[in-house]
Amino acid sequence: xxxxxxxxxxxxxxxxxxxxxxxxxxxxxxxxxxxxxxxxxxxxxxxxxxxxxxxxxxxxxxxxxxxxxxxxxxxxxxxxxxxxxxxxxxxxxxxxxxxxxxxxxxxxxxxxxxxxxxxxxxxxxxxxxxxxxxxxxxxxxxxxxxxxxxxxxxxxxxxxxxxxxxxxxxxxxxxxxxxxxxxxxxxxxxxxxxxxxxxxxxxxxxxxxxxxxxxxxxxxxxxxxxx
Numbered sequence: 168x169x170x171x172x173x174x175x176x177x178x179x180x181x182x183x184x185x186x187x188x189x190x191x192x193x194x195x196x197x198x199x200x201x202x203x204x205x206x207x208x209x210x211x212x213x214x215x216x217x218x219x220x221x222x223x224x225x226x227x228x229x230x231x232x233x234x235x236x237x238x239x240x241x242x243x244x245x246x247x248x249x250x251x252x253x254x255x256x257x258x259x260x261x262x263x264x265x266x267x268x269x270x271x272x273x274x275x276x277x278x279x280x281x282x283x284x285x286x287x288x289x290x291x292x293x294x295x296x297x298x299x300x301x302x303x304x305x306x307x308x309x310x311x312x313x314x315x316x317x318x319x320x321x322x323x324x325x326x327x328x329x330x331x332x333x334x335x336x337x338x339x340x341x342x343x344x345x346x347x348x349x350x351x352x353x354x355x356x357x358x359x360x361x362x363x364x365x366x367x368x369x370x371x372x373x374x375x376x377x378x379x380x381x382x383x384x385x386x387x388x389x390x391x392x393x394x
Contacts, residue, residue, distance in 0.1 A: 173388035174201045174214060178250050178270070179222035180243075181208030187222055190369035191267075194378060195220075198385040205253065207245045218263040218388035221250055221270030223367055226330060232281040251277055261394075263360035263387035265380060268328055271353060271363025278336025283349070286331050292346035297327045299370045305351045311342035312354050313362055316383045317376040324351075324366035324377075331365060339363075360387040 175195050179188050192202045203212055205219075228242045231251075250270070254277045257264050266274040272282055283289065293303055301323035307314050314320070322343075332350040335341050339361070343352035355361035364380065371377040 171392070172199060172201045173217040173385055173392055174203060175384065175388060176203045176205045176211075176216045176219045176253070177222055178205045178220065178246075178253060180224045180246070181206035187224070187267075187367070187369055190372065191220060191222065191381075194369055194372040194381040195385065197372070197378070198382045200385045200388065205249075207243075207249055216262060217391045218265075218384050219253060219257050220384065221254060221264065221266045221273055221363075223268030223270060223327065225269065227269065227273055227276060227282070229284065232276045234282060234284045247273075258359070261359060261391065263384055263391060264362070265384045266353075266361075266363030267369065268365055268367055271365055272330060272332060274361065274363045275332045275336045275339060275353060278339050280332060280336030280339065281334050283331045283333045285329050286347075286349055287329055289349065290347055293326075293349075299325050299327070299367070301325055301371060301374065303345060303366070305343050305345055305366070307352070308342045311340075312360075313342045313352050313364075316362070316379050318379065319376050322376060324364075324368075325370055326365075327367055328365060332363075360384075 177191050195202045225243045228247050303326045305322045305324050309320050339353045340356050341350045342354050345351050351365045353363045368377040368380045
């Protein structure tokens with residue numbers, strides 16, 4: 168009898184054409200998972216989930232973290248509410264969680280941390296043009312869970328963000344930073360499998376260290392199934 172595949176939920180924008188969704192789905196499929204899309208336009212199937220990815224996208228509304236960001240910034244209040252509910256459910260049920268870019272920031276906010284509204288003026292040593300190619304250097308704490316996943320102390324990653332984790336939330340710790348010492352990854356301080364990265368590994372799934380993030384989530388989801 169074939170082993171049942173773990174089912175991973177992936178949150179994100181509700182647009183019909185979403186490169187992030189399709190890239191994430193491909194990465195998870197390569198790692199042996201079934202994938203379910205979650206958005207304000209995609210109703211849950213009702214099937215049990217064994218892990219979840221909180222995906223990247225628009226800025227988080229500043230009222231959730233005491234921010235002051237205003238002006239021409241796109242917020243999605245419905246998506247904020249939806250994803251915060253899913254994070255709360257995942258924390259309550261013990262589901263493994265991978266946060267990607269905005270998703271890492273939202274994990275930090277739910278854990279009562281806050282964000283830099285805009286890091287562009289804080290950049291002095293890091294290439295700051297947004298892009299999908301791995302042009303930014305990130306230094307990983309080799310003793311961390313993330314270090315054990317990616318198996319490298321230094322990564323080349325992409326960068327599509329202008330916000331970042333500032334004060335880390337309760338039960339989380341910063342485990343990677345860039346050349347400007349801005350946080351680039353967080354993880355749980357406890358046993359709950361939670362990792363959040365500031366870059367977009369779904370666009371770098373052809374890089375072994377980046378595919379390992381999805382493989383880690385699928386492995387944790389299989390362990391969750393056996394509970």
